[in-house]
Amino acid sequence: MLGNCSLAELSRRRSHKWRTYPPEVLPAFVAEMDFTLAEPISDAIRAALAIGDTGYPHTGELGEAFASFAAGCLAWTPNKDWVFPVPDVMTGIAEVLVATTSPGSGVVISPPVYGPFFFRLGFLGRPVVEAPLRRLGDGSYEMDFDELDRALASPGVSAYLLCSPHNPLGQVWGGDQLLTIAELCQRHNVVLLVDEIHAPLVLPGTRFVPFGSLDHEMTERAWIFSSASKGWNLAGLKCGVAVAGSAPAAALLTERWEALLASHLGVLGSVAAFTRSLGWLDAVIAQIDHNRALLGRLLAEQLPDVGYAPGAASFLAWLDCTKLGLGEDPAAAFLARGRVALSPGTYFGAQGAGFARLNIGTSPELVTEAVHRMAAAVAAADSML
Numbered sequence: 297m298l299g300n301c302s303l304a305e306l307s308r309r310r311s312h313k314w315r316t317y318p319p320e321v322l323p324a325f326v327a328e329m330d331f332t333l334a335e336p337i338s339d340a341i342r343a344a345l346a347i348g349d350t351g352y353p354h355t356g357e358l359g360e361a362f363a364s365f366a367a368g369c370l371a372w373t374p375n376k377d378w379v380f381p382v383p384d385v386m387t388g389i390a391e392v393l394v395a396t397t398s399p400g401s402g403v404v405i406s407p408p409v410y411g412p413f414f415f416r417l418g419f420l421g422r423p424v425v426e427a428p429l430r431r432l433g434d435g436s437y438e439m440d441f442d443e444l445d446r447a448l449a450s451p452g453v454s455a456y457l458l459c460s461p462h463n464p465l466g467q468v469w470g471g472d473q474l475l476t477i478a479e480l481c482q483r484h485n486v487v488l489l490v491d492e493i494h495a496p497l498v499l500p501g502t503r504f505v506p507f508g509s510l511d512h513e514m515t516e517r518a519w520i521f522s523s524a525s526k527g528w529n530l531a532g533l534k535c536g537v538a539v540a541g542s543a544p545a546a547a548l549l550t551e552r553w554e555a556l557l558a559s560h561l562g563v564l565g566s567v568a569a570f571t572r573s574l575g576w577l578d579a580v581i582a583q584i585d586h587n588r589a590l591l592g593r594l595l596a597e598q599l600p601d602v603g604y605a606p607g608a609a610s611f612l613a614w615l616d617c618t619k620l621g622l623g624e625d626p627a628a629a630f631l632a633r634g635r636v637a638l639s640p641g642t643y644f645g646a647q648g649a650g651f652a653r654l655n656i657g658t659s660p661e662l663v664t665e666a667v668h669r670m671a672a673a674v675a676a677a678d679s680m681l
């Protein structure tokens with residue numbers, strides 16, 4: 297159902313994942329998946345192209361579509377009139393920060409976390425204030441609320457940007473944790489932005505709690521960002537959603553429509569994703585669930601010194617390679633000696649030194665090939681000692 301992910305087929309793609317490295321490198325870095333597109337999405341795009349429907353976007357059914365997906369799959373009922381298209385999640389976040397915080401004010405993030413959080417905030421002139429996650433002895437992570445409290449209290453801090461579920465860990469925050477975050481943000485009177493882009497891909501065994509579903513006043517003051525771009529692999533179509541928590545917040549997004557123009561094909565594709573592509577999403581979730589277990593087995597057999605705590609969401613595996621003796625950037629060694637491209641851990645902050653992120657949004661065969669190449673790189677490094 298999801299396609300065979302053959303390298304011959306995939307290497308015809310011209311996206312970032314497939315064109316950054318030469319053909320002999322297996323790409324397993326940027327967060328694109330390898331599956332065949334859900335048919336209702338390709339049908340919607342083809343139908344638009346057939347009638348020259350390639351103009352500026354109209355919000356159309358996006359609000360209803362996202363609200364019905366949220367209600368049916370996430371147990372959250374956002375107001376459909378407060379759901380707005382944005383070109384992508386990062387642009388939505390940036391625009392809201394520009395509108396709600398003053399230049400030079402700090403924004404707290406919790407590394408290791410999605411790399412663009414660091415540099416996009418820098419471009420905006422909003423200095424990053426780190427509240428790092430706490431790493432436990434078993435390799436898992438937890439929110440360090442003392443650190444968060446301290447960071448939010450720092451002079452000039454005006455916002456917290458939360459990643460939920462968390463990239464690169466695949467961690468899903470529980471309701472109690474989210475409530476504590478809400479309390480802290482309320483107490484420090486900061487703007488809260490919640491990036492829920494990976495929420496459609498929460499894996500079996502874990503319940504995702506949308507921030508907007510909490511019983512807390514901060515839900516009215518928080519900005520939630522989601523998208524079909526990760527769950528249905530539509531990043532190239534350029535459409536995400538920003539969900540406002542109140543009428544004034546919705547008015548702010550309405551006013552900024554020109555800065556937030558999504559792609560029209562992205563809106564059409566996202567509506568098809570949120571409404572008619574839920575069976576496809578279930579199949580992807582089942583595949584990733586299978587792949588995370590497979591990855592655990594392959595690492596235990598071939599790279600037992602790599603630490604891997606399988607994520608509860610999405611297709612990104614955070615690998616502790618500190619025991620491999622490959623230095624700060626093991627991804628560089630995997631690329632040079634194994635011809636497999638992972639994301640360097642330090643892309644997610646200094647806390648990622650010695651780590652790498654592997655993309656398992658592909659077939660079991662290509663997950664197996666990636667681990668095989670990583671193991672070959674380690675063997676080559678060992679033989680040079």
Ligand SMILES: Cc1ncc(COP(=O)(O)O)c(C=O)c1O
Pocket residue numbers: 327383384385386387410459463491493494523525531535536
């Ligand atoms: C947590 C997170 N936020 C945002 C993005 C980027 O999304 P967009 O292309 O919609 O800006 C990604 C992409 O992987 C991500 O992992």
